[in-house]
Structure formats: structure tokens, C-alpha cells
Amino acid sequence: MIQKYTHLVPLLQLILLMGSLEAGCPVYLTISLTGKTQQDAFLEINWGPNCYGPPQWVGIYSQDPTISNFQPDLRINGIFNTTGKMLTPIKLGKLRFPGGWNKQDSGDQTATQYPTGKCLPHYVASYNGTELLTVDCLKIQPNWMNQIKHVDRMQLKDTFLPGTHASGAVLGSSTKSNSILVRDYLVAQQLDVWSQLVFGIRYLDFSIGYKNMNTEKDADNFWIANENMLITPLLGVLRDVRQFVKRSAEMVVLDFSSFPIGFYKHPEIYSSLFRLLRQELGDEAYRRNVSKDENCANRNFRELLLQKRHLVILFPTQELPYPEKESNMLCPPWQRFSTSFMNISQTLDYMRLLFSRKPDSPVRNVGWIFTAVRSMEQTLNAHQLQTSKERAAVLNPKVNKWLKGPWGNNANVVAMDYFSNTNIVDLAIQVNARKAFIMANNDYINLEIFNLN
Known part of the structure; x- marks a missing residue:
């Protein structure tokens, strides 16, 4: 009986964990x-999916309620559908990060660790009358x-x-052009790379x-590009990444997924970029076993830390x-899948194929990248030119909702x-x-524990 009870505890913890991750009506x-x-962007209230017990009202606060x-x-009264979002008149304002997480904060001081963010x-808080439901x-x-706990033991391909x-x-300020084309159609993120990482992005x-900028520093010739146009210098972005990690x-x-400008039939330019990466990121880049043709997706976070990378x-x-x-500091690319030229229904079907991991799925036991985007060309083909923000505003919430299920x-x-x-x-x-x-407690999850009598 004692042995079965000790096996039961981790499973009960798992059940409680899974239950806590799925509130009755998450807001x-x-x-x-x-x-x-x-700074001018407005905040949105989101709820669901599967919000079957909607609150009577929702409030937004500038302090912890x-x-x-x-x-x-x-205050917003009444949420009636099971999934949705609502634009508010409250602006984001200037982002200031606490605990030493602003880019300009001194690196000499240890930044605060935030276990739960x-x-x-x-x-945002939801209520039934005066009863607080969620915050x-x-x-x-x-x-x-x-x-x-234990995530450092998971292989990267399983994370x-x-x-x-x-x-x-x-x-x-360093953007090469501030034209309408760049601002509305080629810029792809609201937040700079530093802020993306602070918010939790990990890829x-x-x-x-x-482009030869006729300067003494070869690093000045490399730019971030999108849709075959130069956007912003690469060097500052690399230094932000290095500082963050x-x-x-x-x-x-x-x-480094594509090289649309200036690289074609110029291996010496690829070499120059490699030298820049080695100079700026070499002391933080994981070193793989080249002789064994090691796949970096099979490594885990703990193995990186053992190298102090x-x-x-x-x-x-x-x-x-x-x-x-x-070079052992470079890993071969992972499999890539994109929705660039798909409409919404095609994207759903494609996700069903990829994320189901069924025998006919092209996803195998390797590292893989799902890029949920719609290209400018795709909207032109649909005779409805949309800005990059308009495309993301339609696609992102749907992909986010679909990922909240088993996929x-x-x-x-x-x-x-x-x-x-x-x-x-x-x-x-x-x-x-x-x-x-589940991985850490795999040995304990045994259906025989239910037969306690």
C-alpha cells in the first residue's frame, strides 16, 4: 500500500498541474x-478558448487588484462567446522593465530572477459580482x-x-528607410530583439x-533584411543577443535562415559573416561534435550549460x-514549414497535418520550425493588399488558439x-x-495505482 501511495502522489500532482493550467475562463x-x-499601441483583453463559465465583468488595472x-x-460588462478578444482604449505607453532588464541597465549588477515572470x-481581473475569479x-x-524544473533535461526537439x-x-533609429513600404509592409515586429527576449522569446x-557601405569595418556591411530589402544593421542585434544571454x-x-541580398555566388561573403558571428557570439555558441555529425536538436539545455554556452x-x-x-559552432538547419502562401482554412489543415504527428505527417523525430505568417505576395494574389500588421492580426490569434489544444x-x-x-x-x-x-515522473504514472483495494 505504501509503495502504491508513493506512486500516486506524482500522478495527483500531474492532475493538479494540468487542471491549474486550464482555468474555467482564462482572461x-x-x-x-x-x-x-x-507606445501608442492599445491593450487587448483576451478570453478563452472554451470559456464556458464567462465572468460577469472584467476590469483593467494599473496596479495589482x-x-x-x-x-x-x-470595466467591461458581459462576455458571451467562448473565445474572443476586445480592443481597449488603454495605451501600452513606454516600456520600462524592472529588475535590471532594460537594455541600458548596467551589466555589472545581477538582474533579478523572476520565477513566475x-x-x-x-x-486584468475577472469577477462574478465582487468575487474575484482570475487575475x-x-x-x-x-x-x-x-x-x-527538469526542462533542462528535455531535448531541444521536444521543447x-x-x-x-x-x-x-x-x-x-537605425532602420535603413522609414518609407511607407518599410513601415507598413516589411517591418515584422513591434518589439526590438532585446525586448522580445525579455518577454520570453527563445527562437x-x-x-x-x-551591401558594401564603404566603411573600414566589414561588420557594417551586414544587415537584417525582409522581403528582399535591407531593414537594420546586424551588428547591434548580435550584441543585444549576447548581452541578454x-x-x-x-x-x-x-x-540564419536566408540570405536574399548580396550573397549569391559569393562564398567569401558567407565567410565574412561567419567571422563576424565567431567574433561576436563565439564564446556563447554551443560546440557540437562535428566528427559524429551531431544534430544539435538532440541536445538539451543542460548539455549547453555544461559547456557554459x-x-x-x-x-x-x-x-x-x-x-x-x-566549424563546430554552427549547427545544420532544422526542418522548416511555413504558411506564407496559405489562407486561414489551408493553414488549419496544414497545422492538423504537421502537429498531429500521424504517419503521413512530414514532421519526424528532428528539430522543426513552424512559421505562421502570411506573405505580402499571398495577399496580392488574393487581390487584397494587407499590411504586415493586418496579416498578423488575423492569423496570430487563430494559430495561438489552435495551439492551446493537444497540438x-x-x-x-x-x-x-x-x-x-x-x-x-x-x-x-x-x-x-x-x-x-511527465518526463521526470514517467516511472510513477502507472494505471495500477487506481486498484488500491
Whole structure:
């Protein structure tokens, strides 16, 4: 009896964990894709999926409503459908991160560890009358991988990594052009790479362009590109990534996925980019066993930490000349799947094929990347030219909703444009916590425990 009881405890913990991850009517905040600037973006209230016990009212607060009887800045009465979102008139404002997580904060001081994330001054609470049902907030998650017990034992191919597509395609002071074309159609993220990482993104996708800028530094010739146009210099982005992983000790996957400008039939330019990566990221890049043709997706976070490394760099090594193509700091690319030229119904069917892991699915036991985007060309083919924000505003919430079902358990990397209008980071944390718990307690989950008499 004692032995069966000890086996029962982990399973009960699992049941409680899974139950706690699925509140009766989860309500959360995201950043809408409205406003010309990040500060002007409005907050959105989201609820569901499967909200069968909707609250009587929802309030937004600038302070934690659980510590005092604050009046809401905004009150919304009545939620009737099971899944949805609502734009609010409350603006995001200037982002200031607590605990030493601003980019300009001194790296000499240890940044605060936040086991369950850290709320920014934007809270959402749901009520029945005066009874508080749920509370959530817009939060940063700079340490989430380090905080999930046993997740460091999971292979990277089994870990749900929230990601961004065209990660460096952000409007900023260093953007090469501020034209309407760039601002409305080529910029792909509201938040810069530093902020993406602080919010919890752990996969970054980079398309790289090369243009001779006639400077003494070859590094100045490399740019983040999107849709075959140069957007912003690469060097500053690499330094932000390096600074973040040193401050956080988190694992990040960098995917150099395409080279649309200046690289064709120029192996010497690939070599020059490799030297830049080695210079800026070499001390943080995982070193694989080249002699055994090691697949980096089969490694786990713990093995990276044993090397005191935090970056996995995916790169098409075949483009490099020998001996650089044999470098142990570069990992071969993972499988990629994209919805660029699909409509919504086709995307759903494609996700059903990929995430079901059925025999006819092209997803195998390897690292893989699902890029949930719609290209500008796809909207032109549909005779309805949409901005990048308009495309993401339609697609992202649907993909986010579909991943909250069983498909999320099979996700590896999911990358989006404008990820900030979803809660994909929270979703990934929940999925990884559940998977890590099951893996660690696999020996205890035995149906025989139910036969206690």
C-alpha cells in the first residue's frame, strides 16, 4: 500500500498541474497591432478558448487588484462567446522593465530572477459580482527556461520554443528607410530583439543582406533584411543577443535562415559573416561534435550549460568554403514549414497535418520550425493588399488558439510576425512545464495505482 501511495502522489500532482493550467475562463492581456508606434499601441483583453463559465465583468488595472480594493481603469460588462478578444482604449505607453532588464541597465549588477515572470503595470481581473475569479497581467519572462524544473533535461526537439519570424525587422533609429513600404509592409515586429527576449522569446529568425557601405569595418556591411530589402544593421542585434544571454543564462536558438541580398555566388561573403558571428557570439555558441555529425536538436539545455554556452546557431554550413564549413559552432538547419502562401482554412489543415504527428505527417523525430505568417505576395494574389500588421492580426490569434489544444504538446519552434498580440510565451511555458513533469515522473504514472483495494 505504501509503495502504491508513493506512486500516486506524482500522478495527483500531474492532475493538479494540468487542471491549474486550464482555468474555467482564462482572461489575459496582449498588445494590439494598432498605433503607429509601440507606445501608442492599445491593450487587448483576451478570453478563452472554451470559456464556458464567462465572468460577469472584467476590469483593467494599473496596479495589482489582489493587494487592495482598487477601482479599475476600465470595466467591461458581459462576455458571451467562448473565445474572443476586445480592443481597449488603454495605451501600452513606454516600456520600462524592472529588475535590471532594460537594455541600458548596467551589466555589472545581477538582474533579478523572476520565477513566475514579472508584471508590468497592466493587470486584468475577472469577477462574478465582487468575487474575484482570475487575475493576469502583461508580464516579462526573462528567466522562464531556468525556472521550470527538469526542462533542462528535455531535448531541444521536444521543447516548445516560442519564436519570432523576421526577428530583427523592427522600426528603429537605425532602420535603413522609414518609407511607407518599410513601415507598413516589411517591418515584422513591434518589439526590438532585446525586448522580445525579455518577454520570453527563445527562437530568433534572421534573413541577412549584404551591401558594401564603404566603411573600414566589414561588420557594417551586414544587415537584417525582409522581403528582399535591407531593414537594420546586424551588428547591434548580435550584441543585444549576447548581452541578454550573459545576463539571463537562458538558452536561445538563432536561425540564419536566408540570405536574399548580396550573397549569391559569393562564398567569401558567407565567410565574412561567419567571422563576424565567431567574433561576436563565439564564446556563447554551443560546440557540437562535428566528427559524429551531431544534430544539435538532440541536445538539451543542460548539455549547453555544461559547456557554459547559451546559444544554438543554425546556419547553412554548405554555403561556407572548407574549413569553415566544418566549424563546430554552427549547427545544420532544422526542418522548416511555413504558411506564407496559405489562407486561414489551408493553414488549419496544414497545422492538423504537421502537429498531429500521424504517419503521413512530414514532421519526424528532428528539430522543426513552424512559421505562421502570411506573405505580402499571398495577399496580392488574393487581390487584397494587407499590411504586415493586418496579416498578423488575423492569423496570430487563430494559430495561438489552435495551439492551446493537444497540438501544442507536439510543437517545437513556432515563429510569428508580431508575436505580441498573442500569449504564445505563456502557452509554451505551460506546455513545457507539463511535458517536463511527465518526463521526470514517467516511472510513477502507472494505471495500477487506481486498484488500491
